[in-house]
Amino acid sequence: MSWEKEERERGMTRREWVQIGIGAAAVASIAGLGGLVAGQILPPPFKFNGEVRETIQYTKFPTPQWWNAKAGTTVKVSDFQEWQGATGVWRGLFQDNAYVPGTGFPCIIVRIKRESQFFTVPPPDLVPAALPSGFNLYFDDATLDSAHGGTRILVFFDRCVHLCCYPGWHVVDNPPPGRDYNNYGASPPTFVQFQQDPIYCVCHGSQYDPMVLVVNVNDKSGASYVGAQRVHGPAPRALPVIPVQAQGLNLVGGMANPAWYVYC
């Protein structure tokens, strides 16, 4: 059996691990300096202050946004107003407290309205991977901001399943997102019930509703995964969710199955 077939049967190929493991690999390779690499003694070690952060950290957006001043700090579940979102990174490599661009998993954080009529998630027995202990598909707290019925926050992998652009939450409205949802057999509650545009990829117009989590199949890795329902094409499927938990008020990501995120 080839190593690739063997690893595929364990859920991931080496190539896929390499693709998603940029952050960890960077740490390992830097930490390895000063040791024996490829049969060669490298120069003495230098001081390395890097770390891969499981907490989700804010990242700076190219245009002015409310969270830009928080870039490089930990996302807190108490930071968001209802319907507010932000960009961040999970498992990013930080060196001397600064984010190393290109590492980790870029993500979109969205606080939706905490209600039970339209919010939809797959039942636990249909979630196609075990979530790490203590993690859920979304953060939910009835007491945090109880004046608004509590706080519900979801985190999504910020790479469009169409051609891997970076979708956003309420950061681009020119051109505005298409509202021809009927053409896609969709009726996104985020927009139809609450007049909030779904997650929007301006590259070619794809949209994903953070209020509707569905199980789809990642056609690149073959993995079934949970994501925000595709409500406007050309994207063919959902945007993968990143399971989360709060540690104190800090928002932390948890890995269910790396193959959910392998397609770019």
Ligand code: FES
């Ligand atoms: S890359 Fe997002 S719509 Fe094409």
